[in-house]
Amino acid sequence: MSAFADRLAEAVRRDGPLCVGLDPRFEMLPAYCRKFPPGVAIEMFCLKVLELVRPFCGVVKPQAAFFELFGPEGFSAMQSVLWRARELGFVTILDAKRGDIASTATAYAGAAFGEDVWNADALTVNPYLGQDAIEPFIRAAREAAPPRGLFVLVRTSNPGGGLFQNALSDGVPFFRRVAEAVVDWNDGGTGERGFGDVGAVVGATHPKELGELRAAMPGVWFLVPGYGAQGGTAEDVRTAFRPDGLGAVVSSSRGVVFPFRPDDADWEAQIVEAARKARAELRSASGG
């Protein structure tokens, strides 16, 4: 079965580097969805978004927090959305930023990749707990059928992310140490196109660092948040790509999913238009 990195490369070759982030905010949903209980409403909305954006992207990223906000019913919606996305042929990245010590990390990985639970293709993980907190995720990703992937937080897109990520450690910013570890963690997980299964999250809001990290980690997939509503532009993410146009998926959440006001009758058309525009911009930025 194809390595995760190769499946992601195929998706990007076919559909471009746009990754649509699913952050369903109840108060922003179309009026007709908000008539239903929140869990039902966010599920209904996300399932429709999947169909609307399918022609424009091959990767989707549900954000666990916005589902968790509605408790067990929210997670039931998240499960439907992840399962349906897989059925529609998307590569799915569960953005849950999990991280814990050994046996607990194994449980989180079991949830993320388990066929009966979320069955996601990839999971975002937080590196702060160190070596033996990441290894169980890697092991679980490689043992799954088909194999799955991870995206480790390296340099996040938020303005206050530098507090620890930019602290100097032996003269280099701390996030560079994490980046080095990510390169190491790819040992044994490289696919046919030279990419590994342990990717890095690097924000679009730091274009200079994005380019430096691209050069330092040529075999690592990047998940680049912060494009669109958070202020990152297509120009900002240009450096995230390798010359062959691969190497990064760029996620847009609010920009693509919520371009409308709740009472707009043409909200579906607005999503389609936003996805079309993001796809074109990012295709061009990637050179792919």
Added chain:
Amino acid sequence: MSAFADRLAEAVRRDGPLCVGLDPRFEMLPAYCRKFPPGVAIEMFCLKVLELVRPFCGVVKPQAAFFELFGPEGFSAMQSVLWRARELGFVTILDAKRGDIASTATAYAGAAFGEDVWNADALTVNPYLGQDAIEPFIRAAREAAPPRGLFVLVRTSNPGGGLFQNALSDGVPFFRRVAEAVVDWNDGGTGERGFGDVGAVVGATHPKELGELRAAMPGVWFLVPGYGAQGGTAEDVRTAFRPDGLGAVVSSSRGVVFPFRPDDADWEAQIVEAARKARAELRSASGG
């Protein structure tokens, strides 16, 4: 309404510093529980454990990963367990190690503290995303009624935790920078007994660092995992307490909750005995 730090102090004064960790592992459950679907089985088991340990501790810590492993049904069990624990008078710490950028952190905090969602008294959070990723949790904790608390990961109990936590930054280990930030984050959240609402997770497996951090952070509550099955002893955690016996809750999961084999008929008595022993050891270690 009482500050979180004061409610925790009352619980520790009354019941001692033991915090029972709820990490329900299906394969370790008593045989009769395992006849039921996993979500039902872990709920049934945890509800019974709450009653068994109530005389011996005032704080419980459900570990989200072991509930998430069973999908929406697992989260439904987690909700029952958190709600029932609150009703029984426990202070509840949801160990989910959440962390994300601004609006996403707000959603996680809404889930953790929302009356209709988990309604936990405290949440463990991961600091790697920095200042504006922690602030929404603090704001939500202070705005909730009653006010809630946080425990920020500082020095975790796992053997590989040092990879980043011990990396030197201007001559001090990185976790000390996080500790400094935790002290700052307590501004504006100090209760009547001089403790703040932003605690620190510091593993029992690092007794020297535990004592150093205790001295450096006198007004910060510690959540100390790693006692018992992970190898930390009562002697190891002695330095976590202030002279008045307050300042730390020490969590034991497997040691208290799974002292039995699945076919043991007397499993309830074994849990009671393990909780009684842990309570006595930790009461003595705390000097309180």
